[in-house]
Amino acid sequence: MKAKDIRDLTLEEVRARINSDNDRLLKLRLNHAVSAIENPSEIRAIRRDIARLKTILREREMAEVQTN
Incomplete structure (x- = not known):
């Protein structure tokens, strides 16, 4: 699965x-x-x-922390 496809998925x-x-x-x-x-x-x-998958999950978690 490509990273681009993974980014289109929801967190769950x-x-x-x-x-x-x-x-x-x-x-x-x-x-x-x-x-x-x-x-x-x-x-x-x-x-x-x-x-x-884990890399993109971590990117999203870090982006969420930075926005708060």
């Missing part, structure tokens, strides 16, 4: 997406530990998506 949608991606990452890691997964680069992509 971003938090929900972080939770769902964390769950997906956990399941992929467990599957990868048990047997080889079809696309191991998907783990890396999900990790980076989570990082983007």
Whole structure:
């Protein structure tokens, strides 16, 4: 997911997406530990998506603090 697309999401949608991606990452890691997964680069992509989501979430939190 691109940063531009993430910025279009609401705060609650971003938090929900972080939770769902964390769950997906956990399941992929467990599957990868048990047997080889079809696309191991998907783990890396999900990790980076989570990082983007958290970065934009933090940007919004800091912007809110600065306006108060």
